[in-house]
Amino acid sequence: MFLRMTPQRRAVLEAVASCGGHPTAAQIYTRVRVTQPGIAYATVYNALRALVEHRAVLQLKFGDTASRYDPRPERHDHALCLGCQSLVDVAPSRPSRRALRSAAAKGFQLNGQHTQFFGLCADCATRPDAGEKD
Amino acid sequence: MFLRMTPQRRAVLEAVASCGGHPTAAQIYTRVRVTQPGIAYATVYNALRALVEHRAVLQLKFGDTASRYDPRPERHDHALCLGCQSLVDVAPSRPSRRALRSAAAKGFQLNGQHTQFFGLCADCATRPDAGEKD
DNA sequence: GTTTTTGCAAAATGTTTGCATTGTA
């Protein structure tokens, strides 16, 4: 099944890439409206869903409420900054021996993985009080 | 700061453990109502939030919409069955050298991690058509 | 020309909040 290319979908795809980083649907919507002023919010969501299904973008469901979208569809991991919520791409890992053994022991057939790291990005690590909520 | 112990919170904590697996707030609510018939949905959410903050339970935000709660607060990873959405606990991994290098190269200070695996649980792996959506 | 997508508004989900009342420490 091919992805029918409409101006809206093209614009959404471009917006995911040009927003920089890992934008939310809301940020993508805002961006897309620059070139597609009449586009509906629902169309952005529909387009994102189609793009995700066709593996043109990645959908990331992190701790925060809204999904974030990633223009790089190839496998990789992510580090979330607890200071500013920014996301940084990280080289992908393969499952550890322990994890493989532990899954195999339960008869679980592993098929893919995604690791989320937490910490402080370069900027927030410099500001010594960032990300400290207690 | 201590966690004020109310019958509701105690019941929610017990429910998370006794539901088995990794229940959603809705499942916990249903369970809690057996012993606390008058409890409000919001109270379950408030209790869960308090318990998560005090690290008595873990909150898991997986691909599916609703958060799931984990009675085992110690660090570990999870494998999601694409056939039946069940979650299996997996021994925790440490960051790979590649990931460490890749994060360090960007000045990111790693602090924690969680890996989600995908695949098929023992039951669904036997049923050969489970988890195949195309 | 047929099928899919758009746009709009409204629904569906999951979660949080305001406020008066109750209960815990």
Place this chain on the structure above:
DNA sequence: TACAATGCAAACATTTTGCAAAAAC
């Protein structure tokens, strides 16, 4: 007693859906 938690309903945020009109192949 003082402060925090409950119960209720209503608000909130995010995402999905139903349907008529428009557009893509």
